[in-house]
Amino acid sequence: MVSYRKRGKVWQYEISYKDLDGGYKKLRKSGFRLKSDAELAASQVKSLYADVRQFKAGEIPLSVYFERWITLYKRNSVSDVTFIKYENTLHHIRKIFGQMPLKDITRTVYQERLNVFARDHAPRTVSAFHKQIRAALLDALDEHIISSDPTRKAVVTGIAVHRPKKALDFGEWRTLIHHLHPDSVPEMMIYIAAVTGMRYAEILGLTPADIDWHTATLNITKTWDYKYHTGFKKTKNKSSVRKVALDQRSLRLLREYTVGHPATPTTPLFLIDGHALVSAEINQVLTARLSSLGLPRVTFHGLRHTHASILLYQGVSVLSVSKRLGHSSITTTQSTYLHIIKELEAKDTDKILKILDQA
Structure with missing residues (x-):
């Protein structure tokens, strides 16, 4: 219901509406020189927003809308881990956008705030942040809570990330594994990664029961959730359930x-006082050890690439490497290590030509 009244020399419109919580409220705006101006403004509000409650919703902060949105659309439709990522986005929205109402977030304002977030985050992180906010605001646009999309054509930037070397060469690998201390929890984890190519979560998931001393193998059947502390989890895929052979030195x-x-047989081998090191912590240990040995920096995951690269260069078949790494298919191995495979093919071509020349 809309009503008009003259207040001094100007006109005011008043729209009665039911609030989002069901209570009746009024939306007023004055300052119109003519009644027709007030009527036109009120009609524009009603045409832009099918329900005045939706117009009022445009005055709530982005953080409030986003929190309602993830509770309604995401809480029961995504995994707990994914929902935590939405909650992290909400945390950053509160810091960057504050109490700014939805209706005040223009394309310029949104880009400014996105740039603020990008000052200390990598482009990939900024892209994920932007993607989640955009999904929520597009729903707000569909519901006519906002009249335009402030995220349209947003430019995603971020700080440059220093990329460490992807893998060690054979000599560097040998130097590393011969200078690790087996009595240290993190250094033993680094050693296992270097000689097996296992994923970090797979190593954390190892228990005494997973070691077969007679066949010198590790049975990989599970992982450990070091990010969200939910305990044992399934492996990345079915192919990740595997047996990895150990050499005698590693077994000793x-x-x-x-x-x-x-x-105990079912307790993870590499917990420290019940606590699993997060990836940042294990990478700090690895970086320190590499630095002390004068070796180039690689990440913990880079040890997996190192292991695979060394095996391929030493003539182990792609199929065997793929099974040892627990890849879902040999195609994954081929695409990941394509540059190495091409180098080996070139060497094989030279061998073939030498054989033919001697015929």
């Missing part, structure tokens, strides 16, 4: 480690 070092770090 692992035995020494288990003697010094006794655990």
